[in-house]
Amino acid sequence: MTAYDELMSFVRETEALSAVAGRTGWDQETMMPSGAAEQRGEEMAALEGVLHARRTDPRIGDWLEAAAPADDVAKAQLREIRRSYERSVKLPARLATELARVTSVSQGEWAAARRADDWSAFQGRLAQVVKLKQEEGQALAAGGDVYDALLQDYEPGTTGAEIAALFGGLRPRLVALRERILGSGTTAPQLSGDFAEAAQLKLAERLAVTFGYDLSKGRIDKAVHPFSSGSGMDVRITTRTDPADPFNCFYSTIHEVGHATYEQKVDPAYLLTPLGSGASMGVHESQSRIYENQLGRSRAFTSWLFHQMQETFGDLRVGGPDDFYAAVNRVHSGYIRTEADEVHYNLHVMLRFDLERALIEGDLAVADLPGAWNERFARDFGVAVDKPSNGVLQDVHWPVGLFGYFPTYSLGNVYAGCLHRALREAVPDLDAQLAEGDLSAALAWLAENLQQHGSRYVPRETVARACGAEPEAGPLLDYLEEKFGAIYGF
Amino acid sequence: MTAYDELMSFVRETEALSAVAGRTGWDQETMMPSGAAEQRGEEMAALEGVLHARRTDPRIGDWLEAAAPADDVAKAQLREIRRSYERSVKLPARLATELARVTSVSQGEWAAARRADDWSAFQGRLAQVVKLKQEEGQALAAGGDVYDALLQDYEPGTTGAEIAALFGGLRPRLVALRERILGSGTTAPQLSGDFAEAAQLKLAERLAVTFGYDLSKGRIDKAVHPFSSGSGMDVRITTRTDPADPFNCFYSTIHEVGHATYEQKVDPAYLLTPLGSGASMGVHESQSRIYENQLGRSRAFTSWLFHQMQETFGDLRVGGPDDFYAAVNRVHSGYIRTEADEVHYNLHVMLRFDLERALIEGDLAVADLPGAWNERFARDFGVAVDKPSNGVLQDVHWPVGLFGYFPTYSLGNVYAGCLHRALREAVPDLDAQLAEGDLSAALAWLAENLQQHGSRYVPRETVARACGAEPEAGPLLDYLEEKFGAIYGF
Numbered sequence: 001m002t003a004y005d006e007l008m009s010f011v012r013e014t015e016a017l018s019a020v021a022g023r024t025g026w027d028q029e030t031m032m033p034s035g036a037a038e039q040r041g042e043e044m045a046a047l048e049g050v051l052h053a054r055r056t057d058p059r060i061g062d063w064l065e066a067a068a069p070a071d072d073v074a075k076a077q078l079r080e081i082r083r084s085y086e087r088s089v090k091l092p093a094r095l096a097t098e099l100a101r102v103t104s105v106s107q108g109e110w111a112a113a114r115r116a117d118d119w120s121a122f123q124g125r126l127a128q129v130v131k132l133k134q135e136e137g138q139a140l141a142a143g144g145d146v147y148d149a150l151l152q153d154y155e156p157g158t159t160g161a162e163i164a165a166l167f168g169g170l171r172p173r174l175v176a177l178r179e180r181i182l183g184s185g186t187t188a189p190q191l192s193g194d195f196a197e198a199a200q201l202k203l204a205e206r207l208a209v210t211f212g213y214d215l216s217k218g219r220i221d222k223a224v225h226p227f228s229s230g231s232g233m234d235v236r237i238t239t240r241t242d243p244a245d246p247f248n249c250f251y252s253t254i255h256e257v258g259h260a261t262y263e264q265k266v267d268p269a270y271l272l273t274p275l276g277s278g279a280s281m282g283v284h285e286s287q288s289r290i291y292e293n294q295l296g297r298s299r300a301f302t303s304w305l306f307h308q309m310q311e312t313f314g315d316l317r318v319g320g321p322d323d324f325y326a327a328v329n330r331v332h333s334g335y336i337r338t339e340a341d342e343v344h345y346n347l348h349v350m351l352r353f354d355l356e357r358a359l360i361e362g363d364l365a366v367a368d369l370p371g372a373w374n375e376r377f378a379r380d381f382g383v384a385v386d387k388p389s390n391g392v393l394q395d396v397h398w399p400v401g402l403f404g405y406f407p408t409y410s411l412g413n414v415y416a417g418c419l420h421r422a423l424r425e426a427v428p429d430l431d432a433q434l435a436e437g438d439l440s441a442a443l444a445w446l447a448e449n450l451q452q453h454g455s456r457y458v459p460r461e462t463v464a465r466a467c468g469a470e471p472e473a474g475p476l477l478d479y480l481e482e483k484f485g486a487i488y489g490f
Numbered sequence: 491m492t493a494y495d496e497l498m499s500f501v502r503e504t505e506a507l508s509a510v511a512g513r514t515g516w517d518q519e520t521m522m523p524s525g526a527a528e529q530r531g532e533e534m535a536a537l538e539g540v541l542h543a544r545r546t547d548p549r550i551g552d553w554l555e556a557a558a559p560a561d562d563v564a565k566a567q568l569r570e571i572r573r574s575y576e577r578s579v580k581l582p583a584r585l586a587t588e589l590a591r592v593t594s595v596s597q598g599e600w601a602a603a604r605r606a607d608d609w610s611a612f613q614g615r616l617a618q619v620v621k622l623k624q625e626e627g628q629a630l631a632a633g634g635d636v637y638d639a640l641l642q643d644y645e646p647g648t649t650g651a652e653i654a655a656l657f658g659g660l661r662p663r664l665v666a667l668r669e670r671i672l673g674s675g676t677t678a679p680q681l682s683g684d685f686a687e688a689a690q691l692k693l694a695e696r697l698a699v700t701f702g703y704d705l706s707k708g709r710i711d712k713a714v715h716p717f718s719s720g721s722g723m724d725v726r727i728t729t730r731t732d733p734a735d736p737f738n739c740f741y742s743t744i745h746e747v748g749h750a751t752y753e754q755k756v757d758p759a760y761l762l763t764p765l766g767s768g769a770s771m772g773v774h775e776s777q778s779r780i781y782e783n784q785l786g787r788s789r790a791f792t793s794w795l796f797h798q799m800q801e802t803f804g805d806l807r808v809g810g811p812d813d814f815y816a817a818v819n820r821v822h823s824g825y826i827r828t829e830a831d832e833v834h835y836n837l838h839v840m841l842r843f844d845l846e847r848a849l850i851e852g853d854l855a856v857a858d859l860p861g862a863w864n865e866r867f868a869r870d871f872g873v874a875v876d877k878p879s880n881g882v883l884q885d886v887h888w889p890v891g892l893f894g895y896f897p898t899y900s901l902g903n904v905y906a907g908c909l910h911r912a913l914r915e916a917v918p919d920l921d922a923q924l925a926e927g928d929l930s931a932a933l934a935w936l937a938e939n940l941q942q943h944g945s946r947y948v949p950r951e952t953v954a955r956a957c958g959a960e961p962e963a964g965p966l967l968d969y970l971e972e973k974f975g976a977i978y979g980f
Contacts, residue, residue: 014536017540019529020514020536023514024514027513031521033709034706035724036723036724039509039761046504046507046510047510049503050507050540219523232529233523234523234526236523271529
């Protein structure tokens, strides 16, 4: 065996163990009995210890030095292995193990605190998580910016300053658009009624399949926070239902299907290798968002969905496909990020980005977080947060230590805007197809031009190759202004 | 840290990883998408490789030599660690990895072959499993008996010859009892009707809780073959339903609850240590069988169950509690071991014991297995096997390599007979309690005298301490003869 083959064989086993760890995380949020949290923390810590030992195994350094890549794919494998190895050796094993243990326990406590709407029950644990993440960032940054160091886990090659600049550019046109909509005098219609859970889940499954989700390599379960998990031949999603709001279930399902089909469509030759998953969180989010918004919330597709929902639930008591489309895209200042419309969504993300950057940089204490959250929310959304579960306790990310993750949501929206523009050029009759509930051409274009490549190219290049141009915010803003101008009559 | 502390810390991590592996096995039978089998095989192989490396880590040998146990519990920990270590170092890593990979794939193929009733589709894979298990047995036996070597994984300290002798003693009285029943001219009543799955599952959950199952540390799902999995704070069971036969669901649930509560009741001080699980498969089976049979199928408890089932399903169309009791305990020559009555059950086990011993010793070829099965079945049960799913393909054990497991079922029955005699002496008014659906005194006696100890004592001692006498077959046979003599009027 060559050094490259030995390295790949070792890394493949590590990827397999990592898949087990990921599925154990899935189990924790969907299947685990409530009394098992403490034992699970110990299990995850042991597994994380094994993974850390493998990722920092000094033989990887030797193999990397000796490996002679035979082609560009091998070069890309080595690029990803080197990045991961260099990151891992900077992180002390003790800290990796401690992070796994604490975030595992923290997740259960967060869920309980959210249910009880009790911030004080969770504040101490979150402070512990923040402190550990600061330590992690310091270890990884090696003197550089601590937040930037954490960002690399989600969006390699990006900095907090770049993101702040990008968000600075997005913000004025978004704020202006929001004000025009709220000042338009137009009130979008709203669905009302009681939508049975079983019927919601059945239609959600149909939507998942319509958007290309392969149930022979996945499954759909319920969870508090919808997510997608896994890669290759076992990619699972979760959803949730709200009897008063079936769109919550349907669009979070389509969103997670965007993540999941990306994983399912990666070239099988990359299975259980560093190239076998999506290129970054931002690129991942571009898939979930283009599925959910540019395709799923389009005028054309919603006319098909309108008829499906009528068949499932009977009379929807909205005027027709136009009113239904306006209801799907209704703009309103809500508390919950995952339920936000396309106009407000990035405002939710910017709030979290600024707060988490301040937390990690030490400019904001965890004790002051609810106050800072509520103040910023009132400013951006014009509404006072009424309870922690509608505010600072709503997301799972911080409790499990995912600092640096949030901004990738808005990066994904920017990428989705660019991909949507390119897709429309490649498939000129897209709307006619969407109106028939036919996603096949759109899905084939995304699979061919982006999804199959997995991590073969770096994130920005992955998007640029698909779009034929460097990603920028213009297409997203143009799309939003055109779409909501039409709905709100300006 | 002392050598003992270092050893225990290392072993505790291994136990935690082993718990993850066990839960991954649970996932495979309950949740895994059908297309994920191949990837899962690779994942399990990687995890098995890690576990094998830990279990054969030469530091364990050094620690065992240096460790000075402070008390009897520490001595028992060292006894179990030494047994596991000595076994593991005999098994080549290549073979352990290959076994994990092949049995994982094999399980999916068995399930498909069973569904299709196609022995030929599975024969080649089973031959591969048998060959690997023979290699394993040879490596472990180091010149001794190959089957005995495999037995040690399930019932340490027992030999095939001892079991053959015990089964030789059981058989004459069982055969005589079976003949008296079938010749009695009495036909037991039988339940008929269509019992809705949801109602069955609801009552099964109530029965699980009645028999002490703690759902905050467990969960109930459906699977082809009911099983219990896990230890400590996360012990899961599965069940299945048959619309025509609710007893199948109820009694397999009670059976698995016997296994699961044993694990849940082990002293929490032993959590994630070698003492933290049941003492052996035979002792485990003594719990599942005393729950299911001596308690669950007693005249007293079935009168309570009769009323519960009437409330759930309406008129059962049997004469009353006496007829219901006779229906629960109806003796008939069925194909399926897990549905067998108490009289036939051990005949099913003896068949498998003889065949698997011959397979492993090389006296029976896998190609000849269905013929040997069907011939023996016709002899013992007086019925010809009609299809592989009612014969050689019915059980998951051989497909996943569990050779040496089957005889522990009958050992468990013998132990349950002894425990039942002792329990009746300790709780004289047991029947009055069971008639009220009150299991608390029986469960407390079992938890106090047996379950809490986990693997603190070796299997035979575990049972002997609870019974106050060495286990023997007499009490089981006395119990069966008295019970079925009363039902069948002799």
